[in-house]
Amino acid sequence: MAVRECDRFGAYLSAYVDGELTPARSAEIERHLLTCADCKRRHAELRDLAQSLAALPRLAAPPGLATEVRRAISRGDAAHRSETPRPWWVGLLNARAGAAAAVFALALFTAWLAWSPVASRWDAQEELRRTFPPAAPSAETPAPPEGPARGDGLVSTAQPERAVPPAAHVEPPSQPPVAAPPAISAVKPPELRVAARDTVSDSPSPPTERSSPFRANSLEVTSIAADAPNADVPAAMEVVIAPRTAAEYDAILQLLGTKLEAKAQAQGLPVAAGGAAAAEPRRDAEEIEKRPAGGGGGASSVTSANDGDLPRVFSVRSSSARDLLLALAEAAPGNVDVRLEFGADAVTQVQRMFDSAPAAEDPAPPAAIADGADGALHGDEAKDNQAASDRTARGQPRERALAEPSAAKETETRAAGGGAATNAPPGAAGPAPTESASAPKPGSDANAPPVAGRGGARGSENKTPMFRMERRMMRSEANESGRAADLEGRPAGEDDAPRAGIDLSAAIEPLRWLAAGATEFAGDVFSVGRAVIQPPAATSTNGGILVRVVIMPVGARGTDAFASDSRDQQMPSLALPTASQPATRGAP
Amino acid sequence: MPEARVGRTLLPDGCGALLRPGVDCLTNLQLRGSHRSRPGRSADCGNSSRPDSVQPVETNAVNRTTGKQHLAEAELVALAQRGDAAAFEELVLRCQDRVHNACYRLCGNEAEAADLTQSTFLKAYRALGRFELRSGFFTWVFRIAVNLALSHRRQALRRPRLVADDAEGQTRLEAVSEPEQDDPRGRVLQRERQERLAAALQRLDEEFRAAVILKDIENLDYAAIAEILQTPIGTVKSRIHRGRLALRAMLADLDEDRGCA
Numbered sequence: 001m002a003v004r005e006c007d008r009f010g011a012y013l014s015a016y017v018d019g020e021l022t023p024a025r026s027a028e029i030e031r032h033l034l035t036c037a038d039c040k041r042r043h044a045e046l047r048d049l050a051q052s053l054a055a056l057p058r059l060a061a062p063p064g065l066a067t068e069v070r071r072a073i074s075r076g077d078a079a080h081r082s083e084t085p086r087p088w089w090v091g092l093l094n095a096r097a098g099a100a101a102a103v104f105a106l107a108l109f110t111a112w113l114a115w116s117p118v119a120s121r122w123d124a125q126e127e128l129r130r131t132f133p134p135a136a137p138s139a140e141t142p143a144p145p146e147g148p149a150r151g152d153g154l155v156s157t158a159q160p161e162r163a164v165p166p167a168a169h170v171e172p173p174s175q176p177p178v179a180a181p182p183a184i185s186a187v188k189p190p191e192l193r194v195a196a197r198d199t200v201s202d203s204p205s206p207p208t209e210r211s212s213p214f215r216a217n218s219l220e221v222t223s224i225a226a227d228a229p230n231a232d233v234p235a236a237m238e239v240v241i242a243p244r245t246a247a248e249y250d251a252i253l254q255l256l257g258t259k260l261e262a263k264a265q266a267q268g269l270p271v272a273a274g275g276a277a278a279a280e281p282r283r284d285a286e287e288i289e290k291r292p293a294g295g296g297g298g299a300s301s302v303t304s305a306n307d308g309d310l311p312r313v314f315s316v317r318s319s320s321a322r323d324l325l326l327a328l329a330e331a332a333p334g335n336v337d338v339r340l341e342f343g344a345d346a347v348t349q350v351q352r353m354f355d356s357a358p359a360a361e362d363p364a365p366p367a368a369i370a371d372g373a374d375g376a377l378h379g380d381e382a383k384d385n386q387a388a389s390d391r392t393a394r395g396q397p398r399e400r401a402l403a404e405p406s407a408a409k410e411t412e413t414r415a416a417g418g419g420a421a422t423n424a425p426p427g428a429a430g431p432a433p434t435e436s437a438s439a440p441k442p443g444s445d446a447n448a449p450p451v452a453g454r455g456g457a458r459g460s461e462n463k464t465p466m467f468r469m470e471r472r473m474m475r476s477e478a479n480e481s482g483r484a485a486d487l488e489g490r491p492a493g494e495d496d497a498p499r500a501g502i503d504l505s506a507a508i509e510p511l512r513w514l515a516a517g518a519t520e521f522a523g524d525v526f527s528v529g530r531a532v533i534q535p536p537a538a539t540s541t542n543g544g545i546l547v548r549v550v551i552m553p554v555g556a557r558g559t560d561a562f563a564s565d566s567r568d569q570q571m572p573s574l575a576l577p578t579a580s581q582p583a584t585r586g587a588p
Numbered sequence: 589m590p591e592a593r594v595g596r597t598l599l600p601d602g603c604g605a606l607l608r609p610g611v612d613c614l615t616n617l618q619l620r621g622s623h624r625s626r627p628g629r630s631a632d633c634g635n636s637s638r639p640d641s642v643q644p645v646e647t648n649a650v651n652r653t654t655g656k657q658h659l660a661e662a663e664l665v666a667l668a669q670r671g672d673a674a675a676f677e678e679l680v681l682r683c684q685d686r687v688h689n690a691c692y693r694l695c696g697n698e699a700e701a702a703d704l705t706q707s708t709f710l711k712a713y714r715a716l717g718r719f720e721l722r723s724g725f726f727t728w729v730f731r732i733a734v735n736l737a738l739s740h741r742r743q744a745l746r747r748p749r750l751v752a753d754d755a756e757g758q759t760r761l762e763a764v765s766e767p768e769q770d771d772p773r774g775r776v777l778q779r780e781r782q783e784r785l786a787a788a789l790q791r792l793d794e795e796f797r798a799a800v801i802l803k804d805i806e807n808l809d810y811a812a813i814a815e816i817l818q819t820p821i822g823t824v825k826s827r828i829h830r831g832r833l834a835l836r837a838m839l840a841d842l843d844e845d846r847g848c849a
Contacts, residue, residue, distance in 0.1 A: 014829035018803060020810045046832050049839075052785055053804035061688035062702045066680040069709045070673050 005032055006039055013039065017047050661725050669716050676716070680709050683726045686806060687733045693801045694737035696790040704740060708733040723815055731816045734802070738794050788838040796831030803828050 009032050015021050016029045033040045656664060656678035667675035687708055692701035712719075712729050719728055789797060795817075802813045803824075810828075814821045 011826070011829060014832055015810075015825050018810070018828070020825065045836055049832055049836055050804045052781070053789075053800065053835075054807065056693070056782055056786060056805060058685070058689045058805075059692045059698060059701065061684035061705055065684050065688070065702070065706060065709075066677045069680050069706055069713070070677040072706070072710055073673055073676065073713050 006036060009039060010042070013043050013046055017043065017050055662721055665716070665719065665721060665725055668713070669719070676709075676713055679725055679729075683729060684709070686726070687729060690730065690801060690806050691733055691737045693786075693789060693805050694734065694798060695741050696786070700740065701737075704733065704737050708736055711736065727812055727815050730802075730806075730808075731818070734798055734816055738798060741794065784839060784842050785835070788835050788842065791838060792831055792834055796827050796834060799824055799827035800831040800835065804832075 009029050012021060012025060012029055016026060019026075021029065033043055656667070656675050659667070659675070659678065661679070661682075664675040664679050668679060684705060688701055688705040691704040691708070692698055695701055695704060708729060711732050715732075719725070789800070792800065798817060799813060802808045802816060803810070808816070810821050810824050813828075814824045817824065817827075819827075
């Protein structure tokens with residue numbers, strides 16, 4: 001009897017704890033609990049568990065979320081409100097089944113081309129060319145013409161059978177476009193394969209001998225650059241991204257990966273987030289207004305922290321790479337010049353880890369870095385300092401650190417390279433001098449922060465996975481496919497972030513390293529603290545926007561790592577030596 | 589029968605009436621972990637004396653510039669449906685903390701929770717035209733949030749990560765969020781237990797986790813949970829019970845492991 005009652009009442013105990021039973025049922029259970037010690041104990045456990053769950057700390061919404069939502073809504077209001085349910089087949093497009101169906105359809109089409117007497121007389125290639133006019137020069141030249149109409153999908157150079165060369169091998173603007181691996185074009189819609197190029201290789205500055213792994217290229221999307229209002233860009237604007245976790249790391253990485261695609265979608269840029277610029281492409285801006293701000297359903301917003309004053313700070317949040325980029329793009333009323341910068345300690349740590357790798361065992365990674373289209377990353381110190389000074393003049397604190405590096409930080413700064421010159425002429429396409437992993441690094445200097453020592457130790461212990469990943473990246477670059485297995489080991493086809501025909505690995509690499517380093521540095525947890533987008537100096541004629549990713553310490557251990565030099569101090573933001581010549585589009 | 593109300597007696601003093609489904613759910617709970625609250629944000633116990641059941645969230649008081657604080661939920665919804673962004677912003681302000689907290693517990697990641705919260709409201713705005721006041725706005729928004737969070741988590745599980753954001757990473761994040769390191773032993777133990785509990789929650793099957801979170805953390809009643817999860821109340825009851833049993837078992841295992849260690 002008792003057993004049966006226990007069985008019978010056991011399932012009601014939770015509801016009893018929650019007060020969700022009828023009075024009659026509750027009375028039954030109450031009576032049972034008086035007589036059954038076992039059920040009484042279980043009841044007490046469930047009650048305690050419910051109390052413990054209720055007592056879990058609550059997390060308040062981020063400050064300004066409502067404002068961000070409102071801004072996002074206001075940006076894409078029309079699109080939002082007019083949204084209609086997607087037809088059933090749209091979902092298929094995103095499903096693997098859809099991909100399979102597409103492949104099947106392609107196979108059928110190919111077979112038809114092969115066998116059909118009609119098809120034999122039809123020049124498919126010619127038809128494709130008609131469908132997607134080449135507009136070849138606009139993609140690879142620094143100053144592309146107006147390009148195809150905005151509605152055509154961005155793309156100035158989208159020839160189906162040609163893709164943009166990987167960043168590592170981008171030709172200088174004056175050179176004709178280089179044929180790209182067909183694999184990329186095979187997986188990308190024509191409109192996404194375009195109008196983007198890596199500008200790093202354009203930098204004329206001679207590569208300097210630097211072994212820092214943190215050499216990212218300045219990336220330029222010509223479709224963005226084409227919208228640059230040049231001198232009209234605001235004097236200072238920051239877009240602060242605050243990636244704190246792996247997901248946001250991903251978002252940043254995806255941002256870089258999908259930069260071109262998203263930019264292409266946002267070809268109407270620039271939309272002046274603060275109304276300070278981008279008055280020129282009015283038509284584009286109006287069109288953008290009709291576009292959903294969130295892109296593919298994600299959330300993005302750009303919040304201006306202090307409108308009217310310079311620098312204006314924008315907080316960008318996004319749940320997807322595309323959204324993030326769109327948000328950035330909307331915030332950046334000019335060319336987008338992506339630069340990655342890392343805090344001194346993070347750089348030092350990862351660099352030490354890098355250094356600790358025996359050259360004999362793995363000499364390749366540094367070479368990969370050096371070769372990875374980042375030749376222009378080297379030796380930008382003069383321009384770097386110039387740009388830093390420019391920004392310092394505008395009162396931007398992080399640049400102050402760059403312009404006036406303290407003695408303690410100078411080595412890290414140099415280690416990571418300078419590179420703040422947004423208006424640096426492109427050039428130096430040649431690969432940077434390859435350095436062995438064992439080459440002495442400034443980061444290993446005695447005056448490096450204490451944390452560096454710990455990071456180096458850990459890096460020494462855990463270097464293998466990092467380098468394995470690095471080798472993978474190398475292979476990717478060597479294949480010039482830009483789509484070989486990426487860091488996560490995913491086949492290219494599964495990558496959510498289309499490469500859009502450009503090899504972004506050089507720019508992504510530092511983030512990847514940091515991301516990997518964050519897991520490796522169990523003792524010193526770092527995360528990407530924030531990325532800053534800045535327009536060029538007022539003297540710049542190119543209207544570029546900088547994205548700086550600054551590593552900040554996270555957690556007590558990370559804070560300890562910075563204890564010696566105070567978190568409040570302006571860390572030297574290590575500008576990844578980059579140089580870009582954002583192309584400008586002709587008048588719309 | 590005090591036990592029967594255990595979930596509700598935990599409401600902070602001053603929060604007033606028990607939560608009821610629908611619009612009443614807009615009553616915002618006080619941040620139980622005050623150390624988690626952020627600068628510039630007051631504890632958001634809805635202490636409003638407004639006659640309607642919708643009580644404002646007092647968080648982001650500094651940013652409350654909507655000018656719609658005096659309006660009831662239905663009015664705000666009607667305004668928002670006519671395109672009044674300020675009205676929608678007011679709605680967001682009223683329930684953002686609860687949505688965000690639920691997202692956080694559902695996905696286990698603070699940053700993702702923030703994105704999910706934002707996505708939730710954007711999605712809600714887009715679908716606002718289809719919203720009927722049969723259910724409370726909060727319940728409706730919560731349904732969106734839960735669906736988003738669960739689908740996001742499913743996708744995340746399928747997607748390789750660059751950085752581990754697993755339970756260990758979460759523990760790290762929690763520790764980051766709670767910097768007090770020289771607390772008394774009892775507080776440390778309590779925090780460790782909370783971390784274990786949060787970790788166990790993340791290991792729970794999603795259908796159980798959602799039900800348990802909505803019940804025990806968000807303090808919704810079964811009817812509201814059924815509406816949010818769009819399942820019968822009996823199913824909700826079963827999921828909550830089974831979820832709690834599973835949680836209890838996991839915690840027991842964790843305790844055993846710690847004991848062995």
